[in-house]
Amino acid sequence: MVTRAVEQQSHGGPWTAFLPLVRGLVWAMIGFAVGAALTAVVRIAGGRSAWTFGLSFSVGYVFALLGWLLGVGMWERWGREWFGRPTVEEGPTDWRRYLAFTTDHKVIGIQYLATFVVVFLLAGLLAMLIRIQYLTPGGTVLDNATYNRVMSMHGILMIAVAVAIFVGSFGNYLLPIMIGARDVAFPRLNALSYWLVPPVAILLFVSQAFGGWDSGWTAYAPLSVRNAPGQILFCLAIITFGLSSIVGGLNFLVTIITMRAHGMTWGRLPIFVWSIFATSWIALLFTQFFAAAMLMVLLDRIAGTSFFAASNGGSAILYQHVFWFYSHPAVYIFIMPALGVTLEVLSHFSRKPLFAYRWAVGGFLGILAMSALVWVHHMFVTGVPYKLEAPFLITTEIISIPTGLIFLTALGTIWQGRLWLRVPMLFALAEVFNFLIGGITGIFLADVPTDAMLHNSYWVVAHFHYTIMGGEIFALMAAIYYWFPKMTGRMYSERVGRLHFALMFIAFNGTFLPMFWAGVHGMNRRIATYVPSLQGVNDLISAMGFLLGISFLFFVANMAYSLVRGRKAVANPWGARTLEWQTSSPPPVENFLVPPVVTGHPYDYGVPGAAPYAAFAPAGGSGEASS
Amino acid sequence: MERRKRESAESSRGRLTVLAALVVLTLAEYVVGVKVAPNLSLLLLFMLAQAALIIWYSMELPKLWRRDEEEEI
Amino acid sequence: MTVHAEPRRETVNRLGLWLFFCSEFFLFAALFAARFYLAGPYHAKVNQPLGLAITLVLLVSGFTAYRAEAGIRRGDRSAFLRNLLVTILLGLVFLAGVGVEWATAEFAPSSIFGTAFFTMTGVHASHVLSGVVAFALAYRLGLRGHFSAERHWGVEALVKYWYLIDVVWVFFFPVLYLVRA
Numbered sequence: 001m002v003t004r005a006v007e008q009q010s011h012g013g014p015w016t017a018f019l020p021l022v023r024g025l026v027w028a029m030i031g032f033a034v035g036a037a038l039t040a041v042v043r044i045a046g047g048r049s050a051w052t053f054g055l056s057f058s059v060g061y062v063f064a065l066l067g068w069l070l071g072v073g074m075w076e077r078w079g080r081e082w083f084g085r086p087t088v089e090e091g092p093t094d095w096r097r098y099l100a101f102t103t104d105h106k107v108i109g110i111q112y113l114a115t116f117v118v119v120f121l122l123a124g125l126l127a128m129l130i131r132i133q134y135l136t137p138g139g140t141v142l143d144n145a146t147y148n149r150v151m152s153m154h155g156i157l158m159i160a161v162a163v164a165i166f167v168g169s170f171g172n173y174l175l176p177i178m179i180g181a182r183d184v185a186f187p188r189l190n191a192l193s194y195w196l197v198p199p200v201a202i203l204l205f206v207s208q209a210f211g212g213w214d215s216g217w218t219a220y221a222p223l224s225v226r227n228a229p230g231q232i233l234f235c236l237a238i239i240t241f242g243l244s245s246i247v248g249g250l251n252f253l254v255t256i257i258t259m260r261a262h263g264m265t266w267g268r269l270p271i272f273v274w275s276i277f278a279t280s281w282i283a284l285l286f287t288q289f290f291a292a293a294m295l296m297v298l299l300d301r302i303a304g305t306s307f308f309a310a311s312n313g314g315s316a317i318l319y320q321h322v323f324w325f326y327s328h329p330a331v332y333i334f335i336m337p338a339l340g341v342t343l344e345v346l347s348h349f350s351r352k353p354l355f356a357y358r359w360a361v362g363g364f365l366g367i368l369a370m371s372a373l374v375w376v377h378h379m380f381v382t383g384v385p386y387k388l389e390a391p392f393l394i395t396t397e398i399i400s401i402p403t404g405l406i407f408l409t410a411l412g413t414i415w416q417g418r419l420w421l422r423v424p425m426l427f428a429l430a431e432v433f434n435f436l437i438g439g440i441t442g443i444f445l446a447d448v449p450t451d452a453m454l455h456n457s458y459w460v461v462a463h464f465h466y467t468i469m470g471g472e473i474f475a476l477m478a479a480i481y482y483w484f485p486k487m488t489g490r491m492y493s494e495r496v497g498r499l500h501f502a503l504m505f506i507a508f509n510g511t512f513l514p515m516f517w518a519g520v521h522g523m524n525r526r527i528a529t530y531v532p533s534l535q536g537v538n539d540l541i542s543a544m545g546f547l548l549g550i551s552f553l554f555f556v557a558n559m560a561y562s563l564v565r566g567r568k569a570v571a572n573p574w575g576a577r578t579l580e581w582q583t584s585s586p587p588p589v590e591n592f593l594v595p596p597v598v599t600g601h602p603y604d605y606g607v608p609g610a611a612p613y614a615a616f617a618p619a620g621g622s623g624e625a626s627s
Numbered sequence: 628m629e630r631r632k633r634e635s636a637e638s639s640r641g642r643l644t645v646l647a648a649l650v651v652l653t654l655a656e657y658v659v660g661v662k663v664a665p666n667l668s669l670l671l672l673f674m675l676a677q678a679a680l681i682i683w684y685s686m687e688l689p690k691l692w693r694r695d696e697e698e699e700i
Numbered sequence: 701m702t703v704h705a706e707p708r709r710e711t712v713n714r715l716g717l718w719l720f721f722c723s724e725f726f727l728f729a730a731l732f733a734a735r736f737y738l739a740g741p742y743h744a745k746v747n748q749p750l751g752l753a754i755t756l757v758l759l760v761s762g763f764t765a766y767r768a769e770a771g772i773r774r775g776d777r778s779a780f781l782r783n784l785l786v787t788i789l790l791g792l793v794f795l796a797g798v799g800v801e802w803a804t805a806e807f808a809p810s811s812i813f814g815t816a817f818f819t820m821t822g823v824h825a826s827h828v829l830s831g832v833v834a835f836a837l838a839y840r841l842g843l844r845g846h847f848s849a850e851r852h853w854g855v856e857a858l859v860k861y862w863y864l865i866d867v868v869w870v871f872f873f874p875v876l877y878l879v880r881a
Contacts, residue, residue: 084841185712246723254716284719285726292730296819304808305815307734313812318737322730639770646763650756653873657752660878667741670874677870685762686863691718 017096024072031067035060054302073101103187109173116165123157131542137532147528148214155217166337171276177580178270180261180596185254196244200237207233221308221319225300235294242291249283263598270602275340278364282329289326324375332371338475342428347603348576349425350417354603360409366402381455389448396446423497427478434470459519462512485569489585496558503551510544577613645684735816741881744807751877754797761790762866769859775849791832798825
């Protein structure tokens with residue numbers, strides 16, 4: 001397959017791979033000039049100066065974004081249609097397609113994964129910088145202002161990774177295969193959703209040239225209305241990223257609802273698909289609130305409105321309401337696919353049916369239903385009306401019930417299973433362990449009296465790193481190792497993988513467990529310095545943090561080496577039942593040479609007399625579901 | 628073709644009725660808002676009624692789950 | 701329930717469009733809620749008759765948009781183009797009305813009602829503008845013989861989007877022009 005493609009594309013050197021990107025950048029610059037010029041014309045007509053940074057840049061950016069998308073390949077695939085011309089469907093089929101506007105969901109999945117692993121590692125380096133800073137109480141390398149910018153950048157890059165890496169990469173790559181479809185419902189929208197990401201990264205990095213921003217990833221007003229102009233770029237980046245999320249969520253929902261294979265009833269969906277289903281609703285609906293919050297900040301900065309200007313009757317607390325109305329549900333965007341993967345891996349590697357499948361589905365849907373009812377718990381100490389506190393305390397406690405259902409499903413699946421402790425399973429078990437700590441320490445933040453003491457302390461930092469890093473990133477590693485053979489057609493090195501796991505697990509807990517202690521003892525989050533009495537624990541945290549960073553070197557080395565030199569993987573190295581393992585590794589372009597017909601339950605491992613999960617009807621044969 | 632034309636004429640009349648209802652509601656809403664009692668809950672009734680009319684009839688929400696024969700032909 | 705591996709394209713598209721509308725609804729709901737959070741039911745002096753006029757224009761434009769869609773559905777290209785053109789013009793009239801309102805407003809964007817008013821009408825008007833631009837592209841395509849009784853999903857989608865703009869305005873008009881403490 002690949003060799004034939006290489007022969008087809010032999011004209012032109014490897015440098016042609018970068019042509020779409022270069023054209024995208026050039027068209028973006030043209031677009032920017034057009035937008036800025038339009039602004040100038042309107043402003044001059046109104047008797048004002050031609051250029052004002054906020055407005056000119058924002059309008060220029062809108063046109064630049066359009067130029068980038070069209071230039072990178074949307075014009076051939078899509079834009080020509082708007083003008084009644086035939087679209088161009090052929091593109092590179094060799095490795096160059098990873099740098100092009102392609103519609104194959106597997107390519108887009110890999111694009112997402114590669115992009116966000118790089119972003120993750122970069123943001124990790126910033127974390128190393130923060131740990132270096134904390135080697136002495138007064139700080140070692142960064143002045144206060146720079147520290148704030150570094151911390152903010154680390155935050156938003158990691159949040160972006162947390163939002164997109166599961167849904168974008170594994171959702172894209174696996175979801176259509178897992179439901180037996182050939183592609184997602186809207187392949188071009190899918191490509192659009194990926195190609196909206198590079199402008200986000202570019203904006204965030206370019207913003208550093210305009211003073212960056214020092215308001216954290218949360219960008220609370222009124223600071224975000226008054227700080228350096230880099231904040232404007234941040235707002236534009238987030239709105240763009242939100243658009244990408246919304247488009248992705250929409251695509252997955254339609255795909256799951258309408259594109260399932262014959263016999264793939266809702267009760268036979270793999271649990272990972274269910275988790276993406278619940279996640280996609282959150283991405284589709286609530287992301288608009290983050291965009292709205294950023295729009296308000298932008299308007300306050302460039303159009304003179306007073307959303308957050310208290311002197312004119314605005315309210316900075318409005319920002320927090322709008323912001324957290326998205327950003328709390330967003331944490332379920334982080335964790336639900338992670339829990340879905342964990343349940344997948346636990347069932348496959350315990351060689352046991354997934355315990356209480358229906359309750360786990362109920363858990364995901366329960367989290368979805370509750371997700372928008374808890375946001376005020378982020379604001380207990382910011383001056384919300386007293387009467388709001390008790391209701392949101394209670395809803396926050398209640399949402400742990402559906403989460404607990406999923407957790408019990410995980411434990412029930414492991415219980416009396418024949419555990420096969422390969423690397424994916426190790427990471428999945430660690431996820432369960434870490435997430436338990438993350439969950440329990442969250443109770444103290446949900447309860448108003450304890451939250452009043454712990455708010456903005458390192459307790460919070462430790463808590464959300466346990467849930468997001470300990471929960472999501474460990475599950476991400478499980479997913480990468482689990483599906484690496486499927487995606488690349490090669491096996492990773494089990495020995496290096498175990499070493500990575502051991503180092504990462506120990507270093508992770510060594511880093512973040514002491515942070516609870518530091519938080520209780522008065523260590524504030526987002527401050528460049530700390531009281532000298534906490535130096536001992538901070539040095540321990542830093543040492544463990546560096547070890548955590550080193551553990552990823554093993555990961556990167558393993559992946560890079562195995563990608564090139566790993567031994568060839570068979571179609572189903574894990575003996576798993578779900579559909580993605582019933583096709584070759586890596587799967588053919590159309591995923592299945594013969595469309596599958598689902599006839600059983602995905603997790604009937606070791607069940608006597610269980611029907612096979614899927615049958616493959618001969619092409620053109622009857623595809624009747626036996627249900 | 629002839630059948631399509633007739634159906635189209637019928638649904639066009641239906642849409643005109645919907646438009647008339649919307650206009651009447653808007654005018655009534657305006658009178659209520661300007662002259663009678665411009666409070667939110669009262670106006671909300673008008674808003675919801677209008678939105679329901681548009682979503683149900685104009686945007687053809689039921690088409691989402693109903694398979695219409697016209698396109699099957 | 702039977703599950704179809706290859707659903708009809710229309711079904712898929714329609715579901716996607718409605719999900720997009722759900723998403724848009726949340727954006728407008730955020731602005732709607734922010735307006736009351738900031739200013740309560742207070743509103744400054746606005747040109748109520750002008751508001752009523754542009755509301756009626758938008759409602760009528762919905763009907764002409766439908767007539768355009770019905771035209772292409774029965775293969776009547778001239779009816780399609782004629783009604784589409786009227787819709788575009790009505791859309792432009794609406795935008796002009798908003799422009800007049802903006803130019804003559806007696807309150808500044810920095811006032812608390814002005815913040816809500818200019819943001820809500822601005823975000824809505826940007827949607828109207830995008831709809832007008834899309835209609836103009838569709839008009840150009842229609843002139844060149846694209847769309848037919850069998851293939852007109854693009855027109856149907858645009859008309860539905862135009863109605864979404866209607867629905868939003870149905871909520872925005874009373875809370876910006878009429879509601880008062």
